[in-house]
Amino acid sequence: MYMKRGELIILPHVIALKMSLGDDTMDKFDRNKRSEIMRGVKSKNTKPEIIVRKILHKLGFRFRIHRKDLPGKPDIVLPKYKKVIFIHGCFWHCHEGCKKSQLPTTNKEFWENKIEKNKIRDVENLNRIHALSWEALVIWGCEVSASKRNSLERKLLDYLKN
Numbered sequence: 762m763y764m765k766r767g768e769l770i771i772l773p774h775v776i777a778l779k780m781s782l783g784d785d786t787m788d789k790f791d792r793n794k795r796s797e798i799m800r801g802v803k804s805k806n807t808k809p810e811i812i813v814r815k816i817l818h819k820l821g822f823r824f825r826i827h828r829k830d831l832p833g834k835p836d837i838v839l840p841k842y843k844k845v846i847f848i849h850g851c852f853w854h855c856h857e858g859c860k861k862s863q864l865p866t867t868n869k870e871f872w873e874n875k876i877e878k879n880k881i882r883d884v885e886n887l888n889r890i891h892a893l894s895w896e897a898l899v900i901w902g903c904e905v906s907a908s909k910r911n912s913l914e915r916k917l918l919d920y921l922k923n
């Protein structure tokens with residue numbers, strides 16, 4: 762997802778959430794991670810974040826991390842460019858069309874509510890960032906896998922050079 766300065770994302774009234782049969786997504790999360798998220802604590806310094814930082818560093822970009830004075834506390838902030846990068850987990854931030862965003866079938870309503878709230882908050886944060894004349898790029902967890910490293914690098918370069 763990439764928005765130009767000043768663009769707004771309009772949320773549909775009903776956010777369609779994908780269901781899956783017999784999905785075991787939750788089982789893949791360890792207990793700590795799960796309770797951390799239940800408490801609404803944003804996890805920091807995740808593996809995808811570290812990979813994106815390493816790539817930016819290699820490309821020669823200077824950045825700051827977790828700046829609290831910008832909406833949504835962006836994971837990476839490039840003040841010189843007035844650009845931020847969010848690195849979103851596919852499940853928690855509902856990466857549309859991604860199979861990693863499938864919800865568990867147990868406690869369906871709980872997860873629907875939880876993920877929908879996250880999604881609304883993400884959009885609000887992006888809109889606030891743009892209202893401040895900053896640009897934002899969202900990198901999804903699934904884009905950071907080793908096999909996609911080259912296209913991720915290109916995406917970051919495109920974003921920061923334009």
Ligand SMILES: [Zn+2]
Nearest residue numbers: 851856859903
């Ligand atoms: Zn994804």
